[in-house]
Each structure stands twice: as C-alpha cells, then as structure tokens.
Amino acid sequence: MNVFVVGANGQIGQHLVHLLAIHPEHHVKAMVRTEEQLEKLKKSGIEGVVANLEGTVDELVEAAKGCDAIVFTAGSGGSTGHDKTLLVDLDGAVKTLEAAEKLGVERFVMVSAIQAHHRENWSEAIKPYFVAKHYADRFVEASSLNYSIIRPGGLTNESGTGQITVAENLTRNTIPREDVASTIVQVLTDRHTYRRSFDLVSGDQSIEEAIKSL
Template sequence: MRVLVIGANGAVGKQVVDRLKESDHQPVAMVRDTDQIPYFEEKNVETVLADLEKNFEKAFYNTEAVIFAAGSGPKTGADKTIIIDQEGAIEAADLAKKHGVNRFIMLSSMGAGQPKKAEQIKHYLYAKHRADEHLKSSGLNYTILRPGRLTNEPATGKVNVHEGSPESGSVPRADVASVLVYLLSAPRAENKIFNLIEGATPLSDVLAY
C-alpha cells in the first residue's frame, strides 16, 4: 500500500518510514519544512510538503493508508498539544475519510482511555482521547496503538500487546515503529485499540493474525 506517514520527521516517524521501506509498502513522508526533505530523498522516500497547522489535504491524494505518528512534543504547551495531537489528528481522520483511505493507524498514548487519572499530563491525554474517539466514530478502518513510556533503547523485537492492558510500562520507539507497520496488515486488529509495552513475545507471534 501507499502509506502516508504523518509526523515522518519525528523520533518514531523516521523509524516507521524505515520499516515501511523494508516491507512491501510504499512510504510517503509528510514533512512541514523544506530542510527536512533531503533526509528522506537520500533514502529514496517520496515526500509531501504539508503542515498539520494549515491546510494539508494535498498530502492525501493517492493515499491508501495513513500512519499518524505526529506529536507536539514534551516542550510545547497545552495550546500546541491541542493543535497537533487533537485537532491535527481529527482533521487527518476527516481527510482520510474524504479521500477513501483504506486503513488508518493512530499512534496514541497509554492512559488516553482514562485521561482523568494523569494529573500532570492531563491536557495531553485528553487531546489524545478526543482524537481517538473521533477516529473510532469516523467510519474508517482503524487501529489505535497506545504505547507506554517511549525510550530510545534498541529494538528488542519482543513486546506485550493487549486490548485494555497493561496500564503501565515502557517500550523502545523502534519497537513501536515496527508494530505500527505490522498493524497495516493485521485484519484481526481492525477497529480495535491496543496497549503496548516491551515484553517477551516476538512481534511475529503477537501479531500473527
């Protein structure tokens, strides 16, 4: 499939693009600045210049699937979080529906199902929660992935993926990227929400749908 990666220049997004390159899928990296383009051109990855804070509909032309891996980052305030993690994600789902996208994979966050429980990052989890709820009601073929705390440790290739649990833990970004790509071709994962942390089960077994 031709897969639009929103947030392609991020820490997870770059690894998603790499995993897609290794698969049968064709990645299209959505970037907001021209100086981000050469990185992907060197990898022979198609790019589209578009900004989540503006009109980014052109990114969806000829798109078959979407992986939404964008995030405002830990150094931004609540306003930016709402713009990117909530409104940007909601608009992406609406555009995907409009353009007949076959599959939408959302990178969310553990805790987004019950945002009231996390006082310090409540605004972030509420933004993720609202985006997730909108995607669920959009009519799109979706999967929402809610990883635990993200680390920069090397990929282990072994994870714990379950609906509704676990509710705490961590996972390398590299493994998150691999799971996001696996979900594109996991029929039994369609229209479901999964929590993800590092574990003992190989990816090939966890997602052998």
C-alpha cells in the same frame, strides 16, 4: 500498500519511514514540515511532501493523494505549550482523519498513549496531552475507517527487541520507539487489528505472536 506517514520526522516516525522504505510490500510517502526535512528524505530516496497539521483539511488531502493507508504518529512534543497540544495532537489528528475520509482511504493507524482511554489513569503532569489523545481516539473510533489505535507506554530510545506485550488494558511500562514502529508495520495489513484499540509495552512475545493474541 502505499502508506502516508504523518509525523515522519518524529522519533517514531523516522523509524517507521525507514522500515517501510525497505519493506518489499509497502511504499512510503513521508509528511514533513520543512523543505530542509524534505531534502533529507530525497537524499535517502524516500518520497516526501511538505504539509502542516495546522493547515487545512484540503491541504492534507492533497498531500496524501495516491496513498491507501495513513499512519498518524505526529506530536507537538514536550517542549511546546498546551495550545500546540490541542492544535497538533487533537485537531491535527482529527483533520488527518477527515482527509482520509475525503480521499476514501480506509486504513488508518493512530499512535496514541497508554491508558488514554481511561481518565482515572492519566498522568497529572501531562494531563492536557492525555485529553488530546483521548478525544482524538474517540473521533477515530466513531469514524467509518478500518482503524487501529496503538497506545504505547513510556517511550525510550533503546534498540528494539522485537518482544512486546499487547492488551486492551495494561499497567504503565516502557517500550523502545523502534518496537512501536515495527508494531505499526505488522498491524498495517493485519485485518485482525481492524477497528481495534490496544495498549503496547515491552514484553516476551514476538510482535507477530503478540498481535495475533489480541
């Protein structure tokens, strides 16, 4: 599968690009924002393209050409304002979705946030982020794409354990970014996860077993 990763220079994105680059059944095309980031990818032998989520849908279409799956794992980051949250986490996600539809790319994986689907469970401290994720997810769910929406808990930089818990509703907990990336790889070709949404935290099942339990 030719996989286009949006947010490839992010913390989850970097793990994901590495896993896809060494996977025998996948080819990765990484979307980054700067020429410097692109050069770093090239030195690692990874195909990349420079594009901006604040650009046009047609620019994203051009960037994603040749791919048959798209993973959206971009985020504006905690140091930016609410304006960037809207422009990247919401509008950027929707524009990526529109680009997928224009290209005829049916497989779409969205990285969201735990309990984004339940307003009453949103953290007040980062409420605009949850609003952006909630409505981006709703656009994905209303599309014709074979989507999977993964809603990870609190993200850590600990080494992945390969042990997770997934369900449509989970209480807040944490998960290493590396395990989120590994879960994305597992989900990509698992038809059982098509048009499904679920929360994801660390747990006691292997990633493969946990996904099958959905």
